[in-house]
Amino acid sequence: MAWKKYNFWVYMMASGRNGTIYVGVTNSLSRRVLEHKLKEKKGFTEKYDVANLVYSEHHTYIINAIDREKEIKDLSRAKKIALIEVENIFWKDQSIDEGL
Numbered sequence: 001m002a003w004k005k006y007n008f009w010v011y012m013m014a015s016g017r018n019g020t021i022y023v024g025v026t027n028s029l030s031r032r033v034l035e036h037k038l039k040e041k042k043g044f045t046e047k048y049d050v051a052n053l054v055y056s057e058h059h060t061y062i063i064n065a066i067d068r069e070k071e072i073k074d075l076s077r078a079k080k081i082a083l084i085e086v087e088n089i090f091w092k093d094q095s096i097d098e099g100l
Contacts, residue, residue: 008065010072012055012084013045017091020048021080025069029056033095052093055084 009029013022013036022045026032033053039046059065072080088094 006060006062008059008062009056010059010065010068011053011057012072012080013050014052014054014084014091015048015050016052018081020050021054021077021084022048022050023069023073023080025062025065027062029053030095037095052091053095054088054091054093056094 006027008025008027009032010023010025011029011032013024013033014020022036024032035041036045036053037051039051044050057068059068072083075083084091
């Protein structure tokens with residue numbers, strides 16, 4: 001099977017610095033972040049007010065994005081925090097900085 005090239009993102013949302021962390025994958029980062037912020041879907045992020053985009057990485061193929069999402073989900077909390085802080089030491093909401 002030939003995989004088509006698209007844009008996919010693996011991302012982490014947080015309720016605040018060192019707060020609750022959510023890991024997800026999407027084909028539209030701006031749409032998905034907005035859904036989290038507006039609490040459009042009931043569930044984990046709505047319950048724990050997880051609305052700040054603190055980490056994202058781009059992938060061309062969905063299979064790679066899904067594999068990476070699983071890899072990140074399996075990390076310890078300390079390793080997730082370390083991954084976030086490599087690029088975002090102050091846990092700034094990147095959706096604001098990126099204009100998503």
